[in-house]
Amino acid sequence: MPIYMDVHIVPGVKAKDVAEAHKKDLLHQQEYGCKAMTYWVDEKRETIFCLVEAPDKEAVEEMHRKAHGLIPNKIIEVSSTVVESFLGRIYDPPDAQISDDGLKIFSDPSLRILLVTKTDDPVLLRYKLGVEEANELLSRHNNIVRKHLAQYGGSEVEHGGNGFIISFASAAKAVSCALAIQKEMQDADVDAIGFRIGINAGEPVGKTNKLFGDTIQLAGYICAIAKNFQVAIASSVKDLVAKDHLQNKRNNFLSLAPQDETLLELLFNKLEENWQNADFDIDDYGKAMAMSKSQLYRKTITLTGLSPNIFLKEFRLEKAKQLMKKQRYNIAQITFDSGFTSPSYFTKCFKNKFGLLPMAYLDLLH
Numbered sequence: 001m002p003i004y005m006d007v008h009i010v011p012g013v014k015a016k017d018v019a020e021a022h023k024k025d026l027l028h029q030q031e032y033g034c035k036a037m038t039y040w041v042d043e044k045r046e047t048i049f050c051l052v053e054a055p056d057k058e059a060v061e062e063m064h065r066k067a068h069g070l071i072p073n074k075i076i077e078v079s080s081t082v083v084e085s086f087l088g089r090i091y092d093p094p095d096a097q098i099s100d101d102g103l104k105i106f107s108d109p110s111l112r113i114l115l116v117t118k119t120d121d122p123v124l125l126r127y128k129l130g131v132e133e134a135n136e137l138l139s140r141h142n143n144i145v146r147k148h149l150a151q152y153g154g155s156e157v158e159h160g161g162n163g164f165i166i167s168f169a170s171a172a173k174a175v176s177c178a179l180a181i182q183k184e185m186q187d188a189d190v191d192a193i194g195f196r197i198g199i200n201a202g203e204p205v206g207k208t209n210k211l212f213g214d215t216i217q218l219a220g221y222i223c224a225i226a227k228n229f230q231v232a233i234a235s236s237v238k239d240l241v242a243k244d245h246l247q248n249k250r251n252n253f254l255s256l257a258p259q260d261e262t263l264l265e266l267l268f269n270k271l272e273e274n275w276q277n278a279d280f281d282i283d284d285y286g287k288a289m290a291m292s293k294s295q296l297y298r299k300t301i302t303l304t305g306l307s308p309n310i311f312l313k314e315f316r317l318e319k320a321k322q323l324m325k326k327q328r329y330n331i332a333q334i335t336f337d338s339g340f341t342s343p344s345y346f347t348k349c350f351k352n353k354f355g356l357l358p359m360a361y362l363d364l365l366h
Helices: 015-032 057-067 080-087 122-129 131-151 171-187 213-225 258-274 282-289 293-304 308-326 331-337 343-354 358-365
Strands: 003-009 035-042 047-053 074-078 112-118 155-160 163-168 196-202 231-233 253-255
Touching (some): 015 047, 122 131, 171 231, 308 358
16 A cells, blocks of 8 residues: 655644644544554644555545544655655654653654765766776775765665765764765775765655655755765755854865755756757746846856856756666657757767767667
8 A cells, every 4th residue: 555745834833732633543544544654743843744554645635634634735655665764764763752641742853964975977987987997986985975874873765876865864963974975085086986965954745746855856956066075065954053064165065055056946947847848948948047148147157167058958968868777769769858959969969078979878778
């Protein structure tokens, strides 16, 4: 049966009130074929996140409606394994206190600090450096990251081909872990793999339908504009940690002002919405951003170091590589599916950016 996480935004919420509401859910769960597994409550941020096994989203909503009337603001389907990786549990905490009237009360916030690491594409690294050297560098990177995430109490959520997603309950530990990884990576002389770190803080359910999707997305965006070995820290994390973590310039931090973060997110989001549309050009990009061409140019250069034209082109090239990894396309399919209008121009751009032809990249993949 599917598992869902919902979010309730309740001004003035208290842990005892949530414990009582959860107890009512347990009384009514069988009527709707549900199993109310657990919840997280954050009194400061006035949020509640419930984890429920249920036939569908409607059953979750109806159970809550019947039990106490607190209708979720949003419900998403999740994997219990992924929830546990991010949040550390999928059932009530074993050390939760029991009140005199038998009520299990706990206040366990769901805010997590996510550390995202990125390296260059392993396929391209093996092409440029040779399989043996690239694999050795990537293995060294993996060992360094895993050593320090264990030391600082992080949880490895995901390890894709070119990086990690690591969850922390403490911002200070996340930043300390990042600094330790950064230092050892520099000492290990593995700059050839294009290593960067992005750190962001957020809640499990946001605008996207992926668990911690908004948080991962922004961490990835700031990671994308960071230079080799930089630790890019979102303003939400900066507000949570002591200033002495960030004062040493040798640590090579990148930190944007909140308004610049918002703008960077919008720049990427407009590309996410339009990259496959071959008619989407810089004029359209400016309109989507509500900016003149000159404003768009200045802001894009300032935030990414790239002109809007190059930023759009490189975004499409990265998406083309993602498409290639899913299945073996022919060059014409890749060209048009990634928003390019000419196979010859796409091939030229791909070669200039990555140093090999698209067909050669496909051969390395498959």
